[in-house]
Amino acid sequence: MIENNHEGIFKLMLELVSVPSISATPGEIKMARMIYGKLEELPYFKNHPDYLKLLPINNDPLERQVVFALVKAGPSVKKTIILTGHYDVVAVEGYGALKEYAFDPVEYTRRLSKEKLPEDAAKDLESGNYIFGRGVSDMKCGLAIEMALLAEAAQNPCKLSANLAFLAVPDEENNSTGMRGAVSHLMELEKELGLDYIAAINCEPSGPGAPDDDHRYIFTGTVGKIMPFFYFVGKETHVGDYFNGLNATLMASYLNIALEARSDFIDFKGSEVFSPPTCLKLKDLRDAYSVTLPERAVAYYNLLTVSKSPAQILESMKRAAAEAFSMAVDHLRKTAASYSKKSGQDIGISWQTKVITYGELEEKVCRNFPGNMSEHVKHYIASLPESLDERDKAISLVGELLKYYPDKAPMIIVGFLPPYYPHRGNLGRTEEEKNVMKAVDKVIEEARQSYGIEMKVVEYFAGITDLSYFGFQGKAEELKALSDNMPGWREIYDIPLNELAKLDIPVLNLGPSGKDDHKYTERLELSYSLNITPRLLKFAVESLAKS
Template sequence: MRGTDVTMESKEIEKLLIDLINIPSITGSDDENNCARFIYDWLNKLDYFKNNPKGLFFYKTPVECETNRTLYSVAAFMRAKDITANTIILIGHFDVVDVECYAEIKSYAFDPLKLKNKYSKKHLSAEAYEDLKSGKYLFGRGSMDMKCGLAVEMSLLSDFSYDRTLFNSNILFLALADEEANASGMRGMIPFLNELKEKEKLKYCVAVNTEPSDAAMPGIDKQVIFTGTIGKLLPAFYFVGKEAHVGNYYKGVSASLMMAELVSLVEAEPSLSDEAFGECYPSWINLESRLIKKGYSVTVPNKAVAYFNCFTVTKTPNDVLKEMQKFAQNACKNCEIKLLNSYKSLKNRGYEGEQVENQSFTVITYAEVYKIAKSKYYGDFDKYIDENININEDKDLREKCLDLLEKILDISELSGPLVVVGFLPPYLPHRTTMAKNTKNTKIMSAVEEIMCTTEDKFNEKAIVANYFTGLCDLSYTGFEGNISDLIVLSENFPGWGKLFSIDVEGILALDNIPIINIGPKGKDAHKNTERVEIEYSIKIFPKILLKSINIIEKYCEIKK
């Protein structure tokens, strides 16, 4: 049954949401593909796709880092009743993070109806406990992030199938795998988007994601309309020291010292933060810093690695690479001064040990190391790379990239002390609709009207925010730079094209599709108290999203 607003009844949307949550589509699991199949089969029952089966795609997504796994996403293209090029993209992901944080009740994490009876006070904060008692929230993994948004998008496709006058634009729906880990789903969709645009002569007016606002602004009780999404790089530093017995410390250089100096300089350094439109974002955060060694040894550590989370809103990979080189050089200089001063101090106190003469530190990019190694390798270097990438080994993707870097560094015969700078996966480009151009101006005008309509018609406070800081698939709807920036990235990225990549020409060809994120209300993404607010998210938000699309359509039809 359908209401007077030609939307699926809220009970139908809730049932669809629960059906989606019931599928334990943890990133990298077999059930990730099972969820894709469920979505495909659900859409395939709509009258539109019964009559237009070629508009529905069970799309194989390349997964560079694992040749033994096939990954699928779903695309559904629905043409408007009257022929038009204008197309609105709806995006959502169906993979979820693991459920280990649910501890002894994790077997119920995907069953919202049973889960609510399995919680005890020890599992819950005071706020979560009150929300549970209220009965106003649906708990479960994926309820908020982001199967509710996905269910609402699917409900609109059902509505559009039922009422072909609902939208004046074409609707392209993308249900994506692997958003939570390496964004393989959306990255793999870039060629598809360009092929469909060319084949069907489409104009992509806007891409709309429905991540909940709380994922980027925890605690917010307003409807937030995000007009951009923050970018992310993982700057990596590989340190090579100089071996020596610990009894002859000053004959060597500790990679541990080099790493510590770099981390001390970089972690939370204000000058490394990025800013745009009067807002500043977090500086670099150390995600990993460790020695590379096997077992116990009384040798001065000679290998270490550190990598960082780097948010971007304006900076390109080339900008960040220059910052990496600068801070690595400063760290090396600090090490040199510290070792010299330490040695002199101990010498004055009677130390008899030797010191290495003319210690010289080198900072080098991965691209330079690769070039040197290739020139020294006797044989087919590209074949060597193919044979030595541990694609199917059960290792973290970043570790696979670092393993490759180490092998190439060995071939280069470069000796320490040195620092290799480069990037690790994933890379998410920043995107914004705030940049001044005709198509963005139209969408920003639409956003202003959406905000006013949300308050006036639905009695919900709404605000506009520049960047969704929770990271999302909207990053791959364009690139705000030029091809040289992406070339710098690819050349300084161990395993690019084999372990991780972006279709460089393809992402540029998308020509920076305007983006917005507007989603349901929920709390505690990735926690054992993840939940979505039922009344708003299932009854009100579907109407807001429908109205938002209608408003966007109006502005997209304006010729100038």
């Protein structure tokens, strides 16, 4: 039995938290089974077993599953509202000696009271209105709220004006394998069960914008994230013969200066402005010490988007790479001039700027490849250690293809690495999008009238969420720049692009209130999250259903 009230949601949340469903571990499989098991006990799903499913994720070596449940409205309707969320959590290394209590919030909170905490966390602990633990905020409370609402709807489906679906996925904190795998299922289920998705609501947590901010937030979209990479091919030479070579790390350094935190790559919409590009990895590709200039290096960047397409980003990254290349050459020319003057030798620097895309590399190699290149690529990827990070697999594949690339001159190869999250906003283009905005207005009014709470609408949730995969807001061709330029597309990482381009479900995020997600001080604000969020969510669903 799941009760849709303060106690019921709290109890369910603790049960969900007790399973350590850390991304990419067997805990995720256990979590899916528990969620499924809880719903399976409801009389509604005993009578309608076809409406509760554990769905496989295509090509997932860990064999994780997506939980899907549906409560159909009494008088048959097509319109369906999806409640969604992720059931994985991030790791607990930061919990130190208290790690074993991370999944027992009551005990963990008790033990934290004996620890020295950062000021804001200490104040919250002292208030008694917060509970600490891994996943309490991100996002097992949100899942419990959704499940409780679904359970309540299942008791009396005749009262519903729209069908209520529930979709819980793994791996959101990692590569979003769950939600990417769910896209095709959503399309099939829509047909199979006669549904028409009018909105998807996520219950990711959001905290106050600043310590003195007492607004609550509702989000009508989610920011996009894309990861351009740069593979630098220099020229090796002994350090004693410096000017005969080109150090790949010099190009990488200039690229980082050209791109890190660069203001004209900051994407924004209205007054919502997002973080600038930042380098997530920059390394040479040599494993051993040598007195030779490093010939290869790689760097990849996090870029947040709310307007730019992969094709546009590829073009601007090519320009940044060309800029970096010529800055490196200028740098060497200055040094060579000074060296020539001192030594009396005539040293020239003749490197020509060369930037190609990964797609161009692949195409050229394919033309010259002795045999079947795609078979070779498949075998090569399969031969890489399973434990290797997806990004490192992709980078390794670039190196493999370079063996067959005829031109050995220095160059920079530009492409993308996984994961990719398209941005998704409410553009007010469709009837469904307009209805969602009307429902949002009603929720804000309800929050003010019934609870004296001021809610603010924010267009893009900045925290990167699975809501990105409820449809691509652009032309399908614009995604081609992504798939053509991601090494190991389909073998290492995949998004069902055709389905993604066809899906168009307006999204909302209306979640509980939490702080310090992913940290050892992750905590949930109890009164708002257990008393008010569930009522506002129910109100939002009812408003949408009636639209």
